[in-house]
Amino acid sequence: MEWVVIVSVLVMTILSLLRVNVIIAILAAALTAGLMSGLNVVDSIDLLVDGVGGGANTALSYILLGAFAVAISYTGITSLLVNYLIRMLTGKKTMMLLAIAGVASLSQNLVPVHIAFIPILIPPLLKLFDRMRLDRRAVATALTFGLKAPYILIPAGFGLIFHETIVEGMNQNGADITVGETTMAMLIPGSGMIVGLLIAIFFSYRKERDYGSLESETEMAAVVEPKDIQFNKQHLFTLISIVAALVVQIITDNLIVGALTGLVCMFLFLVIPFSKGDRVISEGIGMMGTIAFVMLVAAGYGNILTETGAVEALVEVSSGFLDNNQALIAFILLLVGLLVTIGIGSSFGTIPILAALYVPICLAAGFSPMATAALIGTAGALGDAGSPASDSTLGPTSGLNADGKHHHIWDTVVPTFIHYNIPLFIFGWIAAIVL
Template sequence: MFNAVIISVLVLVVLSLLRVNVILSLIAAALVAGLVSGMSLVDTTELLVSGMGGQAETSLSYILLGVFAVMIGYSGITGFLVKNLIGLMKGKKALLLLTIAAVASLSQNVVPVHIAFIPILIPPLLQLFDKMKLNRRGVAVSLTFGLKAPYMMIPAGFGLIFHGVIVDGMNDNGMAIGYADIPLAMLIPGLGMVAGLLFAIFVTYRKDKEPKSADAFNQEIAAGANEDLIFTKFHLLTIIAIIVALVVQIVSDSLILGALSGIVLMFLFQVVSFRSGDEIVNEGIRMMGMIAFVMLIASGYATVLEDTGAIDRLVASTAEILGDNMFMGALLMLSVGMIVTLGIGTSFGTIPILATLFVPLSIAMGFSPLATAALIGTAGAIGDAGSPSSDSTLGPTAGLGADGNHNHIWDTCVPTFLHFNIPLFIFGLAAAMIL
């Protein structure tokens, strides 16, 4: 109970729930982790700062992506989307939420752009959400589902990477398994996420919710929906810039180069004037700056937890008390995975850490390779949905909070944690015992 991971994650969760800024909460959690592990404040701070570089590329790409998204909004092309959807989706909340979940799902496998679509698609739709009296927490759940469930179950795009991390982690630690086995192992936990999504759409967020008053930013970005829109050459040039940015990103496997190419084309095409560059960049930083800094601090926090050995000690101490009870073993492994991932904020980064100790433990307790893969994959993913530092929650907040009317913790993290981690726990346990 006095492990640095447990204590620091509790600090992170409590401070976040008390509405302390997530950056300050992460810094406090990292300092607590260092102190509990016997390090000084100075050494912990230095370790925190040294580890921040691990997410520097991702953070820069998010900033540039925010700038590109603002440019697209200023072009007015999103007004066409909003105007058409207002008529098409009127009174069809469930269909809209399912559509958003489907679009988000495409971002993981078919067109692997991850959260890149959110700041482009969601802010112009905020006015539509308010007119429909749609609860934005339902939108957050739909977005997070699309950012997680596909890569858990489908071996394409980010899913292929995720499955590869599981395969490598298990093979490197003495349990042979192939790529073809992972989709089967992750099918049952993935169905848990489907159940959580459907419950959120058709039960939890079915009722109307009166919108908060929109600020000037929301009114400006959605103003095009109330005008008589004419398709101009600048709209066509904007579409070309979006396509080029997407192609460059996929070919180069770099969000930075993709966003930069789109930004440069928007200037060269004169869709946005060079004189408005400062205003555009400021708006882009306002939209995505928070997520960029959180990713930096989260990387430093993960470094503190790993370098102090706190994660290894947590998993090892868990193994000592398991005995040969397979059900309790599965339950505790999933619990450890949730605690670690809540703090680090990435299932991809958690898998190698957990596999090192979970594989020998699974072998000793008699779990099959499929059951072990299900445990490792679910344990890695189970805290990601509700983590304050996960891009699966930060991305939806960046889009839904563009007008300042969406709280990261209470409107994104808490709903996604409840609707996904509870069914992931249940279905993950079932997979471990069945497979």
């Protein structure tokens, strides 16, 4: 049973590297896990379908956030940002990448649209990227940094949900800790992501890369330059709607309510005409629907791994021969966490699973609560970068591949795995030892 997670994750990884569609790769991994656990094909599919509901909240959140992002772009306010970036940073590749990482960081804590801003912001910049001969793998790593590092380091917005999930999982399993302590515990692992970003920008993808000239009308439409517009009353109401969405999301701790608040405000302020409501929702579904469906299938895969006991078996076998060597225990737990989370592709969704398994082991081995939090938080975060099913990799690809020149696995997943999962693993391991 302990081999189920390893083999099924390998199936998904190999198929993805061979350029098989990510949904097919996840389904194949899920069926592999079910069959290895003694289920037949029908029972495996039934278990997968049962687990799809676990991703419904996330999927609906993404679709509503997509509609919110479309509504924001309808006012042209994103064109103001794009025009500013083009005017100030043309020819300045390093500054452009750092600015993109900064803008992406706002999507986690300040403007809670998560990945929904990427298909709005990035396609208009693709022509500029090609003129600058900018390596899009660097852009992918910058975007993924902004989607991950803020929630790891800052307990606000999505970060507050992440840290509260760690606290809840640990408290339910006998370890007392506060949000403030988890924030301190995640400083070391989070700093690993900063190191990874700097390596990607200043070393790995510093060289110029030629993507060729545009060939089709579809590509031309994908990279159309933004309109030159001035700040107006609509933009002010848009900013008010964004703030309202943020405040409600923080108060209710619910992305769906926050996104709905933002949409309702934009309609009430007449920023978006009521006659455009169908179009906004349809375009939001079109923009985020694929990612939402991938997350649904990934939730079903995660259900198979947990309901069959495959994850628990892997952790028990891994911890059974470790004695009390904390350094070795931390290393093995992170390695197991990497396998589990890269298969499920969701840091938030795997935290409760990891907490239930990690806390008893860590308490028995003498880890402090902060060290335990660092292990759980790092293991959860490992699933967001380098997983084909993660929104933190699917999001950047959705924008960078608007003209068909960016491959999800080789241009997003592999670069983010190398530059974020490896330093996260190392810095998380150090945190578990020193805290």
